[in-house]
Amino acid sequence: MEYKYLHSINFPEDLRKLGVNELKILAQEIREFLIDTISQIGGHLGASLGSVELTLALHYVFQTPDDQLVWDVGHQGYIHKIITGRRDVFHTIRQFHGISGFLKRSESPYDVFGAGHASTSISAALGIATARDFMGKDFKVVAVIGDGAMTGGMAYEAMNNAGILKKNLIVVLNDNRMSIAPNVWSISNYFSSLTVTGAYNKFKTNVWDLTGKLDSVGDRIRRVAGRLESGMKAIVTPGMLFEALGFRYFGPFNGHNISQLITTFREVKDLKGPLLIHVTTEKGKGYLPAEEDTQKLHGVVAFDKVTGTQFKKQGPPSLTKVFGEALVEIARKNNKVVGVTAAMPDGTGLNILQKEMPDKFFDVGIAEQHAVTFCAGMATQGYIPVAAIYSTFLQRAFDQIIHDVALQHLHVVFVLDRGGLVGADGPTHHGAFDLSYLRLVPGMVVMAPKDENELRDMLLTAINYSGGPVAIRYPRGNASASPEKSIEELPVGRGEVLRVGNDVAILAVGLMVEHALKAAEVLEREGIHAEVVNMRFVKPVDKELLDEIAGKFNHLVTVEDNTIKGGFGSAVLEALQEIGKPVRVLNLGLPDLFVEHGMPDDLYELVGLHPEGIADKVLHFINVEGTSSRETVLVSR
Numbered sequence: 001m002e003y004k005y006l007h008s009i010n011f012p013e014d015l016r017k018l019g020v021n022e023l024k025i026l027a028q029e030i031r032e033f034l035i036d037t038i039s040q041i042g043g044h045l046g047a048s049l050g051s052v053e054l055t056l057a058l059h060y061v062f063q064t065p066d067d068q069l070v071w072d073v074g075h076q077g078y079i080h081k082i083i084t085g086r087r088d089v090f091h092t093i094r095q096f097h098g099i100s101g102f103l104k105r106s107e108s109p110y111d112v113f114g115a116g117h118a119s120t121s122i123s124a125a126l127g128i129a130t131a132r133d134f135m136g137k138d139f140k141v142v143a144v145i146g147d148g149a150m151t152g153g154m155a156y157e158a159m160n161n162a163g164i165l166k167k168n169l170i171v172v173l174n175d176n177r178m179s180i181a182p183n184v185w186s187i188s189n190y191f192s193s194l195t196v197t198g199a200y201n202k203f204k205t206n207v208w209d210l211t212g213k214l215d216s217v218g219d220r221i222r223r224v225a226g227r228l229e230s231g232m233k234a235i236v237t238p239g240m241l242f243e244a245l246g247f248r249y250f251g252p253f254n255g256h257n258i259s260q261l262i263t264t265f266r267e268v269k270d271l272k273g274p275l276l277i278h279v280t281t282e283k284g285k286g287y288l289p290a291e292e293d294t295q296k297l298h299g300v301v302a303f304d305k306v307t308g309t310q311f312k313k314q315g316p317p318s319l320t321k322v323f324g325e326a327l328v329e330i331a332r333k334n335n336k337v338v339g340v341t342a343a344m345p346d347g348t349g350l351n352i353l354q355k356e357m358p359d360k361f362f363d364v365g366i367a368e369q370h371a372v373t374f375c376a377g378m379a380t381q382g383y384i385p386v387a388a389i390y391s392t393f394l395q396r397a398f399d400q401i402i403h404d405v406a407l408q409h410l411h412v413v414f415v416l417d418r419g420g421l422v423g424a425d426g427p428t429h430h431g432a433f434d435l436s437y438l439r440l441v442p443g444m445v446v447m448a449p450k451d452e453n454e455l456r457d458m459l460l461t462a463i464n465y466s467g468g469p470v471a472i473r474y475p476r477g478n479a480s481a482s483p484e485k486s487i488e489e490l491p492v493g494r495g496e497v498l499r500v501g502n503d504v505a506i507l508a509v510g511l512m513v514e515h516a517l518k519a520a521e522v523l524e525r526e527g528i529h530a531e532v533v534n535m536r537f538v539k540p541v542d543k544e545l546l547d548e549i550a551g552k553f554n555h556l557v558t559v560e561d562n563t564i565k566g567g568f569g570s571a572v573l574e575a576l577q578e579i580g581k582p583v584r585v586l587n588l589g590l591p592d593l594f595v596e597h598g599m600p601d602d603l604y605e606l607v608g609l610h611p612e613g614i615a616d617k618v619l620h621f622i623n624v625e626g627t628s629s630r631e632t633v634l635v636s637r
């Protein structure tokens with residue numbers, strides 16, 4: 001496509017040569033470019049469409065990269081990428097070996113702070129501002145945070161601290177009244193109340209501007225003005241929450257009026273102390289399908305540009321949906337069951353409960369820590385909370401799992417979608433650590449289903465288990481279309497032999513059971529008869545079965561889509577050590593590093609956990625004596 005300005009904008013310095021009217025045309029061109037590219041490859045769309053003018057105005061006024069822009073989450077950073085040297089490679093975003101869908105320090109000096117998880121920007125920006133002052137430098141630090149991310153407690157911890165440190169720091173609140181789902185929490189009602197009180201802010205800005213120019217007497221006048229302001233607050237109270245935390249509040253401003261944004265940023269950029277600039281935007285702005293259905297077009301696969309219809313593959317339902325439906329089925333029979341999500345009703349499948357049994361559904365905001373302790377509280381009263389939180393986001397609530405749930409033996413069911421490698425979102429979102437961080441918690445039961453029927457059975461097992469906390473983790477993906485059966489409880493801590501063999505035993509959990517079965521077929525063609533065991537439970541691990549296997553085989557292989565450190569393989573090693581039968585063990589799992597982004601199949605091949613990769617390693621293991629590395633451990637008494 002022919003663009004008038006976009007082709008000549010490689011870096012923010014090119015942008016700064018344009019006038020405001022040219023910037024408006026550029027904004028239009030960037031939207032077209034964004035829609036064009038993302039309609040072909042998918043990605044996060046709505047948030048970036050909504051922050052085009054904001055991004056341009058920030059890079060226009062602030063001297064990036066010397067001035068430092070910290071984006072929260074990073075999914076709204078696409079425009080930032082396009083104008084900071086990555087337009088030519090933008091079509092590779094989220095693709096294997098392409099640029100990241102989030103901000104990444106190793107990708108560009110303009111990506112000041114990496115993100116993917118929400119609510120980190122103010123903390124990071126405050127740290128940068130503090131370091132800047134140590135170094136005697138004077139660059140500006142700006143954090144950009146959405147109203148959704150503002151439901152996360154960390155944002156307030158950071159503001160509370162900023163108010164004491166009094167660093168020169170600008171926080172831009174990009175308020176589109178949407179998280180992924182509608183932002184329904186008290187804080188967003190508060191933001192909305194601010195949008196009707198513009199006059200006060202104008203008065204206030206003038207007072208601060210005037211007194212700021214009066215140097216020595218300015219301080220005294222400011223104090224008087226401050227008292228005056230306090231008086232005013234009794235009448236109108238915009239920004240009071242921020243002011244109480246030590247921030248000066250400005251706004252709200254129309255986030256699509258680029259000239260107003262530029263004027264505002266110019267006016268505030270040299271003011272002292274922590275400032276909060278409240279900007280209102282429309283998610284999906286400028287693309288009708290995304291404006292009309294902000295939720296569906298938050299993150300998209302490839303889609304038809306004209307209609308906005310996404311090219312989703314038809315096929316069996318996602319495991320997410322299987323879980324959501326099974327939960328409703330169980331909750332209809334057990335009135336103690338409630339579902340809790342941290343701002344991800346659709347992503348976790350809890351939207352089905354929300355629709356069917358709204359009084360049993362809770363969306364607590366992007367607040368995983370609170371979600372877990374909220375569940376713990378309900379569990380003390382005999383309710384059975386099902387906390388449906390992506391594997392990667394539950395990392396946030398590690399202490400709450402230990403201190404609030406497990407230590408008190410509370411029966412909370414953790415359902416972790418997106419276990420293993422998630423694909424295009426990459427290392428910030430891979431569920432690579434859950435089997436390790438859950439397994440080490442005393443009293444925790446940890447299971448991983450091999451397919452959708454087992455997922456349903458495990459959910460019932462977890463809900464009926466009253467011995468304490470239980471976790472179920474499963475990958476992003478679809479059901480395998482096996483015929484549906486009625487939900488049944490499973491014996492806790494028991495695995496099952498799926499394929500009998502006599503040369504080597506492959507023990508797997510979750511998605512890796514399917515890979516192990518396929519690997520066994522590859523091995524069969526090589527004349528190796530592999531036994532395949534679906535262990536189901538990472539904790540308690542099935543020692544009886546392990547004892548039998550250790551008696552039957554000389555070589556035993558574990559496979560998991562979790563880090564090799566401390567996960568399922570480690571559980572097997574520990575159990576074998578107790579059992580004390582000599583057997584050679586090979587642990588296969590994710591390497592001890594952060595795996596990049598790409599399609600899951602490419603990534604599993606990259607780390608050697610695809611069926612052929614597993615078969616190769618098994619062959620090598622049983623054929624080569626004395627194999628070295630962490631992968632092989634000799635267990636003997």
Ligand SMILES: Cc1ncc(C[n+]2csc(CCOP(=O)(O)OP(=O)(O)O)c2C)c(N)n1
Pocket residue numbers: 047073075076116117118145146147148149150176178179180283342343344366368393396
């Ligand atoms: C800790 C954490 N939990 C959940 C998410 C999933 N998530 C990604 S973006 C988003 C909504 C963010 O809303 P907001 O900050 O208002 O940005 P918007 O998309 O509306 O621009 C959520 C819940 C996340 N990234 N991090």
